[in-house]
Structures are given as structure tokens and as C-alpha cells.
Amino acid sequence: MSKYNVDLDYAIPLIDISKEELNEIIAEADRIISDSEKSPEELAIAYLKKAQCLYKIEQSDILAFENLPSPLNGFNISVFVDEKQIQPEIKRLLEKALELSPEMPEALMRLGIIYGDNTTDKDKIDTAIELLTRAIQLKPDYAAAFNNRAAVIRKSNGEDNINKAITDLSEAIRIRPFDATYYFNRAQDYSELATQMQKKAIEDLSSAINCSSDAFKKRLSIFLKRGEKYMELKEYGKAADDFSESLNLEAGDVDTLLRRAKAYYLAGEKDKAKADIEEYLKRKRKLAYDAGREEIFKHIGVMPEDI
Numbered sequence: 001m002s003k004y005n006v007d008l009d010y011a012i013p014l015i016d017i018s019k020e021e022l023n024e025i026i027a028e029a030d031r032i033i034s035d036s037e038k039s040p041e042e043l044a045i046a047y048l049k050k051a052q053c054l055y056k057i058e059q060s061d062i063l064a065f066e067n068l069p070s071p072l073n074g075f076n077i078s079v080f081v082d083e084k085q086i087q088p089e090i091k092r093l094l095e096k097a098l099e100l101s102p103e104m105p106e107a108l109m110r111l112g113i114i115y116g117d118n119t120t121d122k123d124k125i126d127t128a129i130e131l132l133t134r135a136i137q138l139k140p141d142y143a144a145a146f147n148n149r150a151a152v153i154r155k156s157n158g159e160d161n162i163n164k165a166i167t168d169l170s171e172a173i174r175i176r177p178f179d180a181t182y183y184f185n186r187a188q189d190y191s192e193l194a195t196q197m198q199k200k201a202i203e204d205l206s207s208a209i210n211c212s213s214d215a216f217k218k219r220l221s222i223f224l225k226r227g228e229k230y231m232e233l234k235e236y237g238k239a240a241d242d243f244s245e246s247l248n249l250e251a252g253d254v255d256t257l258l259r260r261a262k263a264y265y266l267a268g269e270k271d272k273a274k275a276d277i278e279e280y281l282k283r284k285r286k287l288a289y290d291a292g293r294e295e296i297f298k299h300i301g302v303m304p305e306d307i
Helices: 019-033 040-066 083-100 105-116 122-138 143-153 159-175 180-191 195-211 214-220 222-232 236-249 254-266 270-300
Strands: none
Touching (some): 019 040, 040 105, 105 122, 105 143, 159 180, 180 195, 180 214, 214 222, 214 236, 222 236, 236 254, 254 270
């Protein structure tokens, strides 16, 4: 069992914390790091907290980029996040924490995520799994480590690895049964398996919906994904209901109107299907009109109605 049961909730995805608060934690960590009288354990925790905060800031910048309105979301992510600078610094801080205190599962897990992130390199994947496994051995109730090991395992193709990922996620759910992320991730893995597993995917998506906030549902489009599963199972009425919920959360997603139109049509509700198609065409015309106005402004520096 880990002796480092420090409060690191600010680093968990979707936890609401401002950059100002994160920078305050970083400043406090820097003060501890510069204090020659601090113990190795205190220094290790300071290095870890700083790494966690930098990771959180990086992820919040990426999320801000993803949510930018058109045409700004066509800009390169490097405008907002210099990943080539941030990732090595996070890695350095974690390695320093582990140098001072090798049995720190939180640092092992975060380092494992870095090795396993955005890579198909077998050596890096193996290193990531080894680090995450060590974290679990030190802290057997570490649900996040099981979740992240599952994410790395599924990078290796094959049904056997998907089943291993499902086993890890099932353990994460056993430890933290009210965490929507783990249900959502397991649903994605069930979706990769045979048709008869799609009902299990729907069950997990339903659990994720019951456990999550509207922000989580919107960010991961959970209703949309469950609606698509219902379509695969030919449960068109339920699919249409989920597409409606998705539209309530993401009113600007015009393509979901077509998904719902198809569900209505296959459910025999042709009037509703026709209404969705008409609304889709209306919104598409407006989007095209707005895009045209932006193009005019880009070229001549003034909106057409101001000429």
C-alpha cells in the first residue's frame, strides 16, 4: 500500500480548477524544491505536484483549442500548447521525484502515461505497462492506474489485449464504481468485440450517463455514442431518444440531426424524419452563409453588410 496518499485531485481530468490555482500550487512546489532542509519525501511530492499541474495546464490548453469556434479551430495546436517543451519538463520532474523516492505510485503512473501517450513503439508501450504495473503493485486500489494501463494495453492490436484492457477497467470500476470515465472506456472496448458484446457497451454507457455531469456527457458525446449502439441493435426509438439528448447538449451538431432523421425513418416516424432533414438543410445553408461572410472579411477586411 502506498504511503503517498497525497491529495492530487487537481490533476484528474474534468476536475474544475483554474490556471491561477494551478500556478499557485506550482509556486509552492518551487518553494519546497528550493528549500535545502526539506526531506527527500517532501521534495519528491513537490516535484510530483509540479509535474501534475503542468500536465493539467497542458490538457486544459488542448481542450480550449478543441472547443474554439470555426475558423479558429483550424489553427495549429502549437499556437496554444508547446508540447515539445512541456512533455520533457513533466518527464524530468517525474524522474526526479522517483530518484528521490522510487516507491511513489503516483509518479510511476504519470510517467507510464507519458511513455504510452501517442505512440505505437513497442518498447515505449512495454515500458509504460511496466511502470503502471509497478504503480498498481505499490497501490493495489489505484483505480486510475488500472484505467491507464488498460489504455496502453489496447494499443497492441488483438482481441486478447482488448480483453486484458476490459479486465483492468473492471477492476477500476470495482474500486471506484461511480467514476463515469471507467464505464465509458470499458464501453469503447466492448464495442471492439463481437456483436453480442454491444449490449454490454450500452450498459456501460448508461452507467457513465448516470454517473456523469452534463459537461462530461457533452465532452465525450456519450448520448451520441449510445444512440449509435442502439442503431446497430436496430432499436431505433431508443436511438432517436439518445440523439435528441445529444442535440439538447450540443445544439450546434447538425450531423446528429441526420442521425436522428434516419432513426425516426427506420422507426416509421417519417414526419419527424422529414422535419429533421428540413432543419438540417436550413442550418447547413446558414453555416454556408456565415462561412461566406467570413471568407469575404478575410479577403477584403469588412463584412458584406458593412459595404
